[in-house]
Amino acid sequence: MVHERDQRTKLDQLECDFTWALRKDDIDFNRLNEKLKLHVEKKEDLTHTYNALAYVKFLQGFLEEALSNLMTSLKLYKECHVEEFHKSLIVTHGNLAWINYHMKNYTECESYLQKVLKINENMSSESSSVPEVLGEKGWTFRRFSYKYHEKSKECFKKALDLEPEVGKWNAGYAIALYRTEYGEFTIENSPVIKQLRRAIETNPDDDIFKICLALQLGIYKSYEEAERWVEKALESSPDHPDVLTYAGKFFGKKGNVDRDIALMRHALELSPYSALTHHQLALCYKKKKIQLLQKGNHHVRGPEVQQIRDKIIYHLEMATTHATGFFKAMSDLALHYGEQHDVSRAEEMFHMTFETAKEKNDNLHVVHFDYAEFQFHCKRDEVLAIKHYMECLKMNPGSYEGKRSENNLKRIAEERINKNTQVGKAYGILGFIHKEKGEKSQAIECYEKALSYGENYEYLTNLCTLRLSI
Structure with a gap:
C-alpha cells in the first residue's frame, strides 16, 4: 500500500508547476485564461499550454478540468512520437503525479512518480538542469505574471547556455530580455536587440520577433530599419492578432494613430472577445481624442471628440465584460465616466476597481493615481486628489504613475506658494515629496516652513522622525 507521507516527500522534489512557487495572489486569472485560450485557438505550444491551463484550473479548484488538460497534454506529446520515458x-x-495526489488517487500518483524516476535514471544530470524543463519553467514564469519575468529570463539563459543553437531557447530568452531590459544602452550594445536578431535567425518564420525588434529599434530612433521589420511581419502574418497588436503599438508610438487604430480593429475582428484587444483599442482612441483636443477649436470639434469618447467607453465596457476583474480597464472606464460627468457611475466603478486591486494585491498605486486624476479634473476636489497622489507616490515612486504623482504634487504646491494661498500646506506637500525620495535635509527644511505657517501635528511628527533618523 502506498504511504501518503512518503509520496509527498517525493512530490516536493519534482520539477513541475506545483513546485515552482507560483503564488495564486500574483496571477490575474482572467487575463491568463484568455492568453492560454488564444494559444489553444492558434494551436501554438499546445503541450505547454495545456500544462499551464491544468495548473490554473487546479488553483481555481477545478481538479477534474486540471486532470483533463494534463491528459490532453500527454496525448499531444504521444502524437509527436515522444516515447513514454522521454x-x-x-x-x-x-x-499528473501532483493532481492525482490532490484527488487522492494515490496509486495513479505513484505510477507517475515512477515514470519520472525512470526518466531521471536515464539522464546524466538533474531534472533542474534539463533544457526542456528549464524551457517549460521559463515559459510558465513568463505567462503567469510579470512578477516572474526575471525568473523566466534566468531559466532561458540556462537552457541557452546548454543548447546555444536551439531556436526555442533563443526565442524564449529574447522575449524574457524584451520584458526585463532596463538601463542605459546604445543600439550597438543593447542585449535585447542582439538577442532579438539572434531569435529571428533561429526562428525565421516567427514574425513576433520582427515586431519586437522594431519596437526596440524605435526606442533608439532607428525608424527606417524598424519600419522595414514591421512591414515584413505584416506581409507574412497579416492575420496574426499578436503581430497586428504589436504593429499597432509601433505606429501609435510613431504618432500614426489612424494606422494603429486600423490594425487594432483588424486584430479585434480576428478575436472579438479579447478583453486585451478591446482595452488596447480603447487606448488607441484615447490617443486620437488627445490629438483632436490638442488641435484646438473645441467648439467645432466637440461632436467629433464626443464620438471618439463614446468609442473609448464602448471598448472599455467590452474589456471589463469579457474579463471580470480587469482592474486597469475598470480604472480607465471610471475615468471616462468622469469625463462624461457621470460622477456616480465613476465613483461606483472606482470603488470596484480599488476592491479588485486590493484583492489581487496588484498595482494598487495605479488605481490611486487614476482616482486622484478623477478627483482633480472631474470633481475639482484638490484635497482628495492630493491624498491619492501621495498614496501612489508612497507605494511606487519609481513607476510612471509615481513620477506623475510627484510632478502633480509639486505643481499644486508651487501654485499655492505663488498665489500665497495655503502656503503652509504647500510646504507640507513638498516636505512629503522630499521625505519619500530620501532627501531628509530638504524634507526637514520644508516641514519647518510648514510649521512656521501654523500647520498641524502631522508635520511636527514627520519633522521629529526625520531629525531622529539623521
Whole structure:
C-alpha cells in the first residue's frame, strides 16, 4: 500500500508547476485564461499550454478540468512520437503525479512518480538542469505574471547556455530580455536587440520577433530599419492578432494613430472577445481624442471628440465584460465616466476597481493615481486628489504613475506658494515629496516652513522622525 507521507516527500522534489512557487495572489486569472485560450485557438505550444491551463484550473479548484488538460497534454506529446520515458515529459508526469495526489488517487500518483524516476535514471544530470524543463519553467514564469519575468529570463539563459543553437531557447530568452531590459544602452550594445536578431535567425518564420525588434529599434530612433521589420511581419502574418497588436503599438508610438487604430480593429475582428484587444483599442482612441483636443477649436470639434469618447467607453465596457476583474480597464472606464460627468457611475466603478486591486494585491498605486486624476479634473476636489497622489507616490515612486504623482504634487504646491494661498500646506506637500525620495535635509527644511505657517501635528511628527533618523 502506498504511504501518503512518503509520496509527498517525493512530490516536493519534482520539477513541475506545483513546485515552482507560483503564488495564486500574483496571477490575474482572467487575463491568463484568455492568453492560454488564444494559444489553444492558434494551436501554438499546445503541450505547454495545456500544462499551464491544468495548473490554473487546479488553483481555481477545478481538479477534474486540471486532470483533463494534463491528459490532453500527454496525448499531444504521444502524437509527436515522444516515447513514454522521454525527458520532455518530466513536467507533465510531475503535474499528473501532483493532481492525482490532490484527488487522492494515490496509486495513479505513484505510477507517475515512477515514470519520472525512470526518466531521471536515464539522464546524466538533474531534472533542474534539463533544457526542456528549464524551457517549460521559463515559459510558465513568463505567462503567469510579470512578477516572474526575471525568473523566466534566468531559466532561458540556462537552457541557452546548454543548447546555444536551439531556436526555442533563443526565442524564449529574447522575449524574457524584451520584458526585463532596463538601463542605459546604445543600439550597438543593447542585449535585447542582439538577442532579438539572434531569435529571428533561429526562428525565421516567427514574425513576433520582427515586431519586437522594431519596437526596440524605435526606442533608439532607428525608424527606417524598424519600419522595414514591421512591414515584413505584416506581409507574412497579416492575420496574426499578436503581430497586428504589436504593429499597432509601433505606429501609435510613431504618432500614426489612424494606422494603429486600423490594425487594432483588424486584430479585434480576428478575436472579438479579447478583453486585451478591446482595452488596447480603447487606448488607441484615447490617443486620437488627445490629438483632436490638442488641435484646438473645441467648439467645432466637440461632436467629433464626443464620438471618439463614446468609442473609448464602448471598448472599455467590452474589456471589463469579457474579463471580470480587469482592474486597469475598470480604472480607465471610471475615468471616462468622469469625463462624461457621470460622477456616480465613476465613483461606483472606482470603488470596484480599488476592491479588485486590493484583492489581487496588484498595482494598487495605479488605481490611486487614476482616482486622484478623477478627483482633480472631474470633481475639482484638490484635497482628495492630493491624498491619492501621495498614496501612489508612497507605494511606487519609481513607476510612471509615481513620477506623475510627484510632478502633480509639486505643481499644486508651487501654485499655492505663488498665489500665497495655503502656503503652509504647500510646504507640507513638498516636505512629503522630499521625505519619500530620501532627501531628509530638504524634507526637514520644508516641514519647518510648514510649521512656521501654523500647520498641524502631522508635520511636527514627520519633522521629529526625520531629525531622529539623521
